[in-house]
Amino acid sequence: MSRNFIPPHEIRTRFSRAMSVMYREEVPAYGTLLDLVRDVNDKVLADDPALKKKLSESDNLERISEERHGAIRIGKPEELQTMSRLFGVMGMKAVAYYDLTQAGVPVHSTAFRAIDAEELSKSPFRVFTSMLRTELITDPDMRAKCEEILEKRDIFGDELRFLIEKAEKDGGLSDEDTDTFIMEATNVFKWHEDAVVDKDFYLKLKAIDPRAADIVCFKGPHINHLTPRTLDIDEVQRQMPLHGINPKNVIEGPPPSCPVLLRQTSFKALTEPVKFHGVEGEHTARFGEIEQRSAALRPEGRSLYDKLLNEVREKIKPALDGSNAAEYMQVLEETFQAFPSTHEAMREQNIAYFQYFLTEKGKNHHGAVTRNINNLIRDGLVDYIPIVYEDFLPVSAAGIFSSNASDHDTKDLFKSSSQEDFENALGHEVLSEFDLYEAIEKASIDKVLRYFK
Numbered sequence: 001m002s003r004n005f006i007p008p009h010e011i012r013t014r015f016s017r018a019m020s021v022m023y024r025e026e027v028p029a030y031g032t033l034l035d036l037v038r039d040v041n042d043k044v045l046a047d048d049p050a051l052k053k054k055l056s057e058s059d060n061l062e063r064i065s066e067e068r069h070g071a072i073r074i075g076k077p078e079e080l081q082t083m084s085r086l087f088g089v090m091g092m093k094a095v096a097y098y099d100l101t102q103a104g105v106p107v108h109s110t111a112f113r114a115i116d117a118e119e120l121s122k123s124p125f126r127v128f129t130s131m132l133r134t135e136l137i138t139d140p141d142m143r144a145k146c147e148e149i150l151e152k153r154d155i156f157g158d159e160l161r162f163l164i165e166k167a168e169k170d171g172g173l174s175d176e177d178t179d180t181f182i183m184e185a186t187n188v189f190k191w192h193e194d195a196v197v198d199k200d201f202y203l204k205l206k207a208i209d210p211r212a213a214d215i216v217c218f219k220g221p222h223i224n225h226l227t228p229r230t231l232d233i234d235e236v237q238r239q240m241p242l243h244g245i246n247p248k249n250v251i252e253g254p255p256p257s258c259p260v261l262l263r264q265t266s267f268k269a270l271t272e273p274v275k276f277h278g279v280e281g282e283h284t285a286r287f288g289e290i291e292q293r294s295a296a297l298r299p300e301g302r303s304l305y306d307k308l309l310n311e312v313r314e315k316i317k318p319a320l321d322g323s324n325a326a327e328y329m330q331v332l333e334e335t336f337q338a339f340p341s342t343h344e345a346m347r348e349q350n351i352a353y354f355q356y357f358l359t360e361k362g363k364n365h366h367g368a369v370t371r372n373i374n375n376l377i378r379d380g381l382v383d384y385i386p387i388v389y390e391d392f393l394p395v396s397a398a399g400i401f402s403s404n405a406s407d408h409d410t411k412d413l414f415k416s417s418s419q420e421d422f423e424n425a426l427g428h429e430v431l432s433e434f435d436l437y438e439a440i441e442k443a444s445i446d447k448v449l450r451y452f453k
């Protein structure tokens, strides 16, 4: 790479900051949430010097409260392909496939993110990207109209296309080009108050599916939420109402006692004024979310997680009015007693991924040892920490769509799984998240074992 090029992780960081500034301006409640997250994080660190020390070794404390993900929804394969190239400039690749039709939402998705350990530690910022499946709009007339509207639009513009091509051709972007690139890229995701359809069409499409209306009726794929990292999600959830923001009823994901995957919650999507060809109306889509991440699970761990979560849902579904929230959390907690609660147990049962490193004792050790990772751990020469889960909760993603976009219960409307269709639209395959975690784990084991050679 030329010396004058800005490294992809820096473009990614600048992009996530620019998005944060824009979104705070667009959605003041999001700014309030960010302030709250920062206050709670500061307090957690002040109250727990050991945690502060530990985090200062692995994370940049100044950036602890920054955004970790955002989400967008797009309308056609050409947009997905260009999106893939746009995120590619920032070192982000399509990882994992999420079939949201399983929850009655007519989209399927991937997450664009950095993939290796070093890049992730520099900036883990990721964007959950969903594409509308117009073929699931059953009314032929409405479907044709949606496709016609989407066909006509160009959400990127010439300048941005030019810079994407330039970055691909030259292998990077200069500082100046990076500034323009960030400005243009951020623009793609900004809010447009003026819808591109009339109010009747909007209402008709919204009645078919509110997410379809969110995608088709506006000029571009406005960012629909950003999500900073919190060190105490239960506390932020508790405090949201005290700051005038209205949280969802329950935190999604595993219970507090089970440090796997991620837990997340958000404030309910806001109803905002928009104009339909000059006619006043409103639209509900945008919100603010928080996340707390833990261990990435192997397929076996994921199956156990899914199984237990399904058991929970068979026993109790969180009511839309929040009336059974406490009971839900209790059932969740009880059901997940069947899940190992310590990382040690997860390692023994081989259900999570770990990163291995030399202890001080290991670094000072001279002489022969058996090159067996378990013995090295037993002898205190090697230790391990879980690999952080960098992806999304499929069920949880669906939960977000349904509880934020409408008040209807999630329906099991569409049933087909179609990763292949998605990959055809994308123009290439998505990466397997499991393969990526496996590679990070293996590289860390190899490195440790090489030391004792």
Ligand code: OOG
Binding pocket: 070, 071, 072, 073, 128, 130, 224, 264, 289, 392, 393, 396, 397, 398, 400, 401
């Ligand atoms: C995406 C929802 C997925 C998450 O945190 O699970 C997501 C959407 O609402 O468009 O961001």
Ligand code: NI
Binding pocket: 069, 070, 071, 128, 225, 227, 289
């Ligand atoms: Ni999200």
